[in-house]
Amino acid sequence: MSVWDDLQGQAPVVTALRRAAEESAPTHAWLFTGPPGSGRSNAARAFAAALQCEQPAAADRGCGRCHACHTVLAGTHADVTRVATDKVTISIAEVRELISRAQDKPSTGRWRILIIEDADRMVERTTNVLLKAIEEPPPRTIWMLCAPSPADVIVTIRSRCRPVGLRIPPVDDVAELLARRDGVDPETARTVARMAQSHIGVARRLARDPEARARRDEIVTLPLRLSDVSGAVRAAGTLVDLAQADAEASTTARNAAEKADLLAALGLTEEDKVPPAVRSQLKHLADEQKRRATRSQRDALDRAMTDLSTFYRDVLVLQLGAHSDLVNGHLDATLRQFAEASSPETTLRRIDAIAEARERLSTNVAPLLALEAMTVSLLS
Numbered sequence: 001m002s003v004w005d006d007l008q009g010q011a012p013v014v015t016a017l018r019r020a021a022e023e024s025a026p027t028h029a030w031l032f033t034g035p036p037g038s039g040r041s042n043a044a045r046a047f048a049a050a051l052q053c054e055q056p057a058a059a060d061r062g063c064g065r066c067h068a069c070h071t072v073l074a075g076t077h078a079d080v081t082r083v084a085t086d087k088v089t090i091s092i093a094e095v096r097e098l099i100s101r102a103q104d105k106p107s108t109g110r111w112r113i114l115i116i117e118d119a120d121r122m123v124e125r126t127t128n129v130l131l132k133a134i135e136e137p138p139p140r141t142i143w144m145l146c147a148p149s150p151a152d153v154i155v156t157i158r159s160r161c162r163p164v165g166l167r168i169p170p171v172d173d174v175a176e177l178l179a180r181r182d183g184v185d186p187e188t189a190r191t192v193a194r195m196a197q198s199h200i201g202v203a204r205r206l207a208r209d210p211e212a213r214a215r216r217d218e219i220v221t222l223p224l225r226l227s228d229v230s231g232a233v234r235a236a237g238t239l240v241d242l243a244q245a246d247a248e249a250s251t252t253a254r255n256a257a258e259k260a261d262l263l264a265a266l267g268l269t270e271e272d273k274v275p276p277a278v279r280s281q282l283k284h285l286a287d288e289q290k291r292r293a294t295r296s297q298r299d300a301l302d303r304a305m306t307d308l309s310t311f312y313r314d315v316l317v318l319q320l321g322a323h324s325d326l327v328n329g330h331l332d333a334t335l336r337q338f339a340e341a342s343s344p345e346t347t348l349r350r351i352d353a354i355a356e357a358r359e360r361l362s363t364n365v366a367p368l369l370a371l372e373a374m375t376v377s378l379l380s
Contacts, residue, residue, distance in 0.1 A: 003049040003062040003069055006042055008177045008200070009169030013043060016164065021050035022058035027162040029134045029143040031119075033150055034166030037199025041084070041117045043166060044144040048072050048080050051142065052109040068109060079109040084117035092126045099133045102141050112141045119145035120152035127154050134160050168198045171325070178207055194327055197310070202303070212249065215242050219307045220328055223338070223350075226378055236371035239304060243367075247293065247300035255289050301367055302358060309354045311335070312347050319344045346380075353377035 004014045020026045030047070032040040049072035050062030063069055071077040081101050083094060098114050106112045116122075122130070134143055134157060145161060147153050153161075174193035177200065178184040184192075184207045195216065196203035206213050219242055226232050262285055263269060266278050274282060310327040317324050318339040326332060339347075357374035361367060 002064040003046040003053075003073065005064065006177065006181065007039055007046060008173035009198075010039065010043065010166055013164055013166055017043065017047045017050065018062065021047065021053070021061045026051065026142065028137045028141065029161040030145070030164060031150065031153060031158060031161035032144065032146045032164045032166065033148065033152075035148060035168050037196065037201060037203075038166040038168055039200060040146045040164075040166050041115075042200075043164065044115050044117070044146055045073060045082070048077075048113045048115060048142075048144065051111050051113065052077060052080065077109065079106045079111065080113045080115070082115040082117065090116070090118060090122045090126060092129055095122065095126050095130050099130065102133055102143070103138055105138075106140055110140070112138075113144065114141070115144045115146070117146045119157075120147040124154065127157060131156055131160075169200070171198055174198050174200055174203055178203060182207065191330065194325065194329060195307075195310075197306075197327060209249070212246065215246055216307050218242060219304050220311050221331070221334070222308060222375075223311055223378060224334065226375060229376055229379070232375035232379055233372050236368060236375045239308070239371050239375070240301070240367050243301040243304040244297060246304070247296040251289075251293060251296050258285060258289070298361070301361060305354055305358050305361070309351055312351045312354070315339045315342070316344060316347045316351070319347060349380070350378050 004018070007014055030044070032044050034040045046062065049064075049069045052068040052072055053061035053063055054066040054068045055061050055063050064073075068077065072080050075082060081098060083090065083098060095116075098116070102112060102114055104112060116130075131154075137143065143161075145153060145157070150158050150163065171190065171193045174196070175186065175189040178189040178193065179186050182204060188207060189203075192203045192206040192213070195206055195213075206216065219239065222235050222239060225235055259282075260270075262281065263272075266281070268274065268278075311331075314326045314328050314331075314335050315338055316322075317326060318336055319342075326335065328335065353374050356377075357370050360370040360373075
């Protein structure tokens with residue numbers, strides 16, 4: 001066992017990070033990039049664990065067995081601070097707090113490590129506050145930033161970081177990880193890994209939640225229910241509802257647990273009347289959860305669009321006779337029948353319509369309007 005075990009299909013990255021962890025003075029700033037699901041945050045945490053590993057021999061660091069490795073991976077190491085946001089952006093206050101922590105000397109480990117898992121969610125003003133801290137880091141402080149691509153981080157930050165690029169892991173590697181780590185049976189693991197297009201987090205959720213798989217199947221088969229304009233408009237509404245249900249499924253339990261924990265800390269129960277003196281704390285929690293819900297709904301809708309596009313991607317594979325596995329292999333017969341009834345040119349136009357809708361959604365267009373325009377376009 002080692003801290004690198006969960007980095008499936010990333011052998012070149014693991015080799016480079018192992019070597020860096022053996023150095024007496026590793027680079028002070030790192031930028032981990034890769035498509036969603038590639039494991040960039042996992043790579044940053046694994047590297048942080050290797051840097052703090054208690055093994056005396058440099059070649060053995062990242063053992064995964066010592067106290068330092070366990071606490072870093074569990075998020076409880078005193079000298080490793082991780083920021084990950086479910087909100088739309090990382091606030092400037094959060095970054096300033098990180099910068100303040102960066103000035104402290106390590107208390108138990110070799111390094112003071114600060115990981116920002118969503119560096120692409122910082123507005124320019126926030127990033128500029130971070131820039132000076134990365135330019136002139138205190139001794140024994142290491143920054144790790146994670147983003148989908150280098151272009152998501154301003155060039156002044158990017159130029160001061162050592163890049164680490166991850167790729168989407170192969171389906172077989174993701175399936176093997178689910179079977180080994182989560183106990184998913186091999187056949188199901190391979191099916192959900194293919195459905196998730198090797199996105200490890202999505203594959204894991206699909207493996208654990210049959211309702212999530214059912215929602216995905218309803219989204220993917222939406223083209224089969226498009227016959228006229230009124231039906232297309234209804235389908236757009238269904239797509240929004242399914243994405244919202246998916247977002248709520250992933251946040252409802254967490255929100256309830258957070259509220260229960262806060263009430264318990266205040267010495268209250270759900271039935272108690274909240275005293276005026278502590279109402280601001282509950283309001284702050286509600287505001288935070290509302291911002292997180294906004295981000296979750298956007299992400300769920302984008303994921304739904306991605307899933308929908310896999311239907312037409314599979315249709316195009318069949319129409320062109322390409323030697324490529326189908327993402328939705330369980331719909332093989334349905335996909336073949338659909339492919340025979342249209343042309344590759346039509347399929348490409350439909351894929352473009354979905355891409356255009358995703359672009360509109362990224363600019364805060366009303367979701368229902370964007371999806372209605374898209375579903376009507378899918379009729380032609």
